[in-house]
Amino acid sequence: MSFGVGGNAEKRLPDPFERDLLRGLLDEGCTVLLDKGAGAEEVERATRLVEDAKAGGVPVLEVGSDGVWPIVEDESLRFRLIAWHGGIGAFSALTAECDEYVGYDSSGQHVASALGVPTISIFSRVAPEVFRNRWKPTGPGVAKIVSELDSDGVVRPMAAICEEVMQRHREIAANR
Numbered sequence: 001m002s003f004g005v006g007g008n009a010e011k012r013l014p015d016p017f018e019r020d021l022l023r024g025l026l027d028e029g030c031t032v033l034l035d036k037g038a039g040a041e042e043v044e045r046a047t048r049l050v051e052d053a054k055a056g057g058v059p060v061l062e063v064g065s066d067g068v069w070p071i072v073e074d075e076s077l078r079f080r081l082i083a084w085h086g087g088i089g090a091f092s093a094l095t096a097e098c099d100e101y102v103g104y105d106s107s108g109q110h111v112a113s114a115l116g117v118p119t120i121s122i123f124s125r126v127a128p129e130v131f132r133n134r135w136k137p138t139g140p141g142v143a144k145i146v147s148e149l150d151s152d153g154v155v156r157p158m159a160a161i162c163e164e165v166m167q168r169h170r171e172i173a174a175n176r
Contacts, residue, residue: 002103004037036085113137
């Protein structure tokens with residue numbers, strides 16, 4: 001999962017969408033690899049998500065940009081959220097090992113799709129249908145598109161968008 005937007009905040013959905021989506025996936029029993037993104041603002045948003053998960057009792061493993069995984073002495077601890085921060089090469093390698101990718105219209109969706117990882121790509125209101133069709137992820141894997149806009153160009157409620165992403169996730173999971 002990546003909520004990175006390459007410095008273009010207009011590609012994001014309003015808060016608390018990211019928090020609610022992450023909670024939904026965790027509540028369904030998923031283990032989530034969360035890319036902390038690039039730039040201070042993305043790292044800050046991802047850090048808030050990590051802190052929220054910790055406050056909710058989710059076991060979290062944080063991996064620094066140096067790529068060094070901390071020593072975990074309790075082998076019985078099963079992490080549900082792995083927060084990772086690093087370069088695009090390592091991000092690509094980690095993404096290749098994931099069951100699916102969820103994120104905004106950004107480089108992450110294209111990496112995942114090119115690797116054949118089932119992809120759920122979320123487009124904000126600034127992306128009309130023609131833009132979504134041109135920039136949707138393509139590759140050997142399944143790609144599902146979720147838009148903040150309905151077919152008439154009207155902004156949809158955040159809860160409906162979150163539920164649609166969860167439904168697309170369930171469709172992908174059912175075909176594993």
